[in-house]
Amino acid sequence: MKLTKSERMELQRQARASNGRADSARHARLILLLADGMTWATIRAKLDCNDSYISRWSQRFAADRLAGLFARYAGRARYKVTDRIEARVLAWTTNHTPGDGSTHWSSRKLAAQLGDLSHMTVTRIWAKHALKPHRLEGYLASNDPDFEAKAADVIGLYLHPPQHAAVFCVDEKTAIQALDRKDPVLPLSPGHAERHGFEYVRHGTLSLYAAFNTKTGEVLGKTAPRHTSAEFVAFLTDIVTHQPNGKEIHVIADNLSAHKTARVEAFLAQYPRVQLHFTPTYASWLNQVELWFAKIERDVIARGVFTSVPDLKRKLMRYIRHYNTQPKPVKWKYFDASRRITPESIVTVH
Secondary structure (H helix, E strand, O other), X not given: OXXXXXXXXHHHHHHHOOOOOHHHHHHHHHHHHHHOOOOHHXXXXXXOOOHHHHHHHHHHHHHHHHHHHOOOOOOOOOOOOOHHHHHHHHHHHHHOOOOOOOOOOOHHHHHHHHOOOOHHHHHHHHHHOOOOOOOOOOOOOOOOOOHHHHHHHHHHHHHOOOOOEEEEEXXXXXXXXXXXXXXXXXXXXXXXXXXXXXXXXXEEEEEXXXXXXXXXXXXXXXXXXXXXXXXXXXXHHHHHHOOOOOXXXXXXXXXXXXXXXXXXXXXXXXXXXXXXXXXXXXXHHHOOHHHHHHHHHHHHHOOOXXXXXXXXXXXXXXXXXXXOOOOOOOOOOOOOHHHOOOOOOOOOOX
């Protein structure tokens, strides 16, 4: 077998390449050995191959030269998922449950049930139609007969607040536990997440009152040993004292019984510039301070180690002070009223 100078150079480059395909390097070495006059027996020993391998690739090189050394495995034809197959998978996923007592399908269980499909086909169909049987989401439907009116009142304060008025979302995060770990915390390190011991010491609890300013995003916080009507009124008094005299104040709160006592009514009578707006029943998600509570839970409380209740209070208030140096208001948007979940909604069809 005779090679041109350029062919030999290219074959030598492929044979020496450290980042190329191993089969391409083996093909190039085969042709170079044939061009150097090596016998088939010698080539079999050097490349650990058989005669059919030598014959196949020498013939391909003789016919197409360098282009003949590329592998020609065409692969099998792509499996086509028909509309009928998709409809069958979707119907079984949404209208049936596994017969083994499981609460939901896995791709392998459904493929075994249908018999003639692979689990990867089921997975691709689920991905195409955004079906996730392994996921579970909770919801709470409001049964308040005045839902629309109360929600419109609250959302109106977010989108179009009264001029020269302050709007606060107020709530309390109750029974925050001051948990201390019996074992030392193992810090974050490469390859290892931060680790806490399972055993803990419970030093006590406290409640955190927070008022979220919907315009600026600033938070007024206060801790208390319990959440009572008296503590709620005291916190409302703090809000009033932090605002200029005569400024109208709108307070959004949920339907906790402590928010609707005679003591609260007496406070509102004493301060007529304070107006209290209640979210609909089972719709506290309309209160923006809940978003901030989720943030402080994630940043401080969930993984915090507190040696005492005063230590818990100190760390909560330090977080609030630091947060208020760069507060962020919530950009509230209302999209589609038709997506509201009601007790009459048909959530799942069997």
